[in-house]
Amino acid sequence: xxxxxxxxxxxxxxxxxxxxxxxxxxxxxxxxxxxxxxxxxxxxxxxxxxxxxxxxxxxxxxxxxxxxxxxxxxxxxxxxxxxxxxxxxxxxxxxxxxxxxxxxxxxxxxxxxxxxxxxxxxxxxxxxxxxxxxxxxxxxxxxxxxxxxxxxxxxxxxxxxxxxxxxxxxxxxxxxxxxxxxxxxxxxxxxxxxxxxxxxxxxxxxxxxxxxxxxxxxxxxxxxxxxxxxxxxxxxxxxxxxxxxxxxxxxxxxxxxxxxxxxxxxxxxxxxxxxxxxxxxxxxxxxxxxxxxxxxxxxxxxxxxxxxxxxxxxxxxxxxxxxxxxxxxxxxxxxxxxxxxxxxxxxxxxxxxxxxxxxxxxxxxxxxxxxxxxxxxxxxxxxxxxxxxxxxxxxxxxxxxxxxxxxxxxxxxxxxxxxxxxxxxxxxxxxxxxxxxxxxxxxxxxxxxxxxxxxxxxxxxx
Ligand SMILES: [Zn+2]
Numbered sequence: 001x002x003x004x005x006x007x008x009x010x011x012x013x014x015x016x017x018x019x020x021x022x023x024x025x026x027x028x029x030x031x032x033x034x035x036x037x038x039x040x041x042x043x044x045x046x047x048x049x050x051x052x053x054x055x056x057x058x059x060x061x062x063x064x065x066x067x068x069x070x071x072x073x074x075x076x077x078x079x080x081x082x083x084x085x086x087x088x089x090x091x092x093x094x095x096x097x098x099x100x101x102x103x104x105x106x107x108x109x110x111x112x113x114x115x116x117x118x119x120x121x122x123x124x125x126x127x128x129x130x131x132x133x134x135x136x137x138x139x140x141x142x143x144x145x146x147x148x149x150x151x152x153x154x155x156x157x158x159x160x161x162x163x164x165x166x167x168x169x170x171x172x173x174x175x176x177x178x179x180x181x182x183x184x185x186x187x188x189x190x191x192x193x194x195x196x197x198x199x200x201x202x203x204x205x206x207x208x209x210x211x212x213x214x215x216x217x218x219x220x221x222x223x224x225x226x227x228x229x230x231x232x233x234x235x236x237x238x239x240x241x242x243x244x245x246x247x248x249x250x251x252x253x254x255x256x257x258x259x260x261x262x263x264x265x266x267x268x269x270x271x272x273x274x275x276x277x278x279x280x281x282x283x284x285x286x287x288x289x290x291x292x293x294x295x296x297x298x299x300x301x302x303x304x305x306x307x308x309x310x311x312x313x314x315x316x317x318x319x320x321x322x323x324x325x326x327x328x329x330x331x332x333x334x335x336x337x338x339x340x341x342x343x344x345x346x347x348x349x350x351x352x353x354x355x356x357x358x359x360x361x362x363x364x365x366x367x368x369x370x371x372x373x374x375x376x377x378x379x380x381x382x383x384x385x386x387x388x389x390x391x392x393x394x395x396x397x398x399x400x401x402x403x404x405x406x407x408x409x410x411x412x413x414x415x416x417x418x419x420x421x422x423x424x425x426x427x428x429x430x431x432x433x434x435x436x437x438x439x440x441x442x443x444x445x446x447x448x449x450x451x452x453x454x455x456x457x458x459x460x461x462x
Contacts, residue, residue: 054259202253
């Protein structure tokens with residue numbers, strides 16, 4: 001009831017022309033998602049000093065979530081799950097980055113926009129580019145009043161466009177400066193391409209005491225199993241340590257840009273008017289299970305565990321939080337921070353029931369050998385592969401998931417299986433929800449004739 005009243009008052013305030021009044025909670029949100037960012041590459045998650053100084057400073061005035069997970073291990077499925085509070089299977093966006101959210105799916109941006117909140121996105125990965133379609137707005141661009149996908153840089157080894165982090169920050173701050181009413185509640189989303197490979201931004205960062213690893217062959221594909229993926233090739237370099245140092249260099253380059261963003265928001269007064277959320281779409285394999293400098297190939301923890309740092313307006317709540325947070329709880333937190341959902345739906349509200357009881361990840365097309373589902377309750381994780389295999393792991397004693405405990409702990413596996421069944425039954429299945437294949441909605445040939453090479457559209461691969 002209080003919440004409904006709050007909404008009514010919020011609507012009244014909006015109809016009177018403006019932003020938060022004295023004593024009113026701020027309703028602005030800044031969401032920063034970093035592509036391919038492992039949490040252990042950041043100082044708040046154990047990386048050595050100097051790896052991410054800006055995020056170390058942010059963590060001192062924010063909440064740091066120790067058990068945050070993405071919903072998938074590649075960009076579009078992961079972000080689609082976050083923006084819709086649905087699993088990749090429910091959305092049909094399961095095959096790498098070639099399938100897009102259809103227009104009938106309601107995104108959190110659309111809900112924010114309906115509530116009168118100004119929405120703007122600044123994206124820097126080619127798979128997030130927007131093109132006119134005959135059926136209107138699709139994928140993640142849905143609901144944004146302002147969607148800036150200008151990309152002038154070219155990836156080193158593929159004909160893919162991207163935008164580097166300083167340019168993305170500048171575009172977002174320019175937009176803030178040009179707003180008619182700087183106090184109007186807003187949702188500002190920045191998606192950085194860094195530290196996605198090839199790791200060419202920033203100076204490589206070497207760490208003392210790193211174990212040497214044998215040289216790897218240079219791959220002839222982008223796969224990365226037992227070899228350097230072709231798209232990662234740094235001038236014929238075969239030493240994995242050089243790539244790890246280059247990855248850390250990308251992270252430090254990104255960190256500096258995020259530092260500039262935070263400073264820009266602070267000097268404009270926008271940081272303390274906003275809930276600032278930093279996370280990643282997915283992680284990256286740096287040699288685990290012999291997968292090198294790639295992602296999307298499985299649901300292994302190094303690919304789906306993500307950093308999550310949330311600074312509330314005025315930095316009034318700080319510290320570390322141990323509860324399980326997945327894309328659904330983060331989705332609700334973004335809406336709650338903007339006043340669209342009640343405060344108890346936010347992971348920042350002390351004492352509220354805000355954690356995800358079960359987090360689900362999916363990849364691959366259902367019914368095929370590549371399909372995988374993983375569910376975790378924070379301690380145990382149960383994974384099903386496309387061939388009908390099942391695996392149970394204990395994240396507390398075995399965070400790298402090397403041992404299958406199914407025969408030792410059959411009761412735990414039964415319980416997780418049962419809970420996932422219950423989770424599925426609670427979900428509202430919308431038969432009309434249908435993913436769109438990129439070839440069906442984008443006229444790629446016409447785009448190419450306008451001087452855009454097919455591959456540069458970003459849909460040449462996964
Ligand atoms: Zn990504």
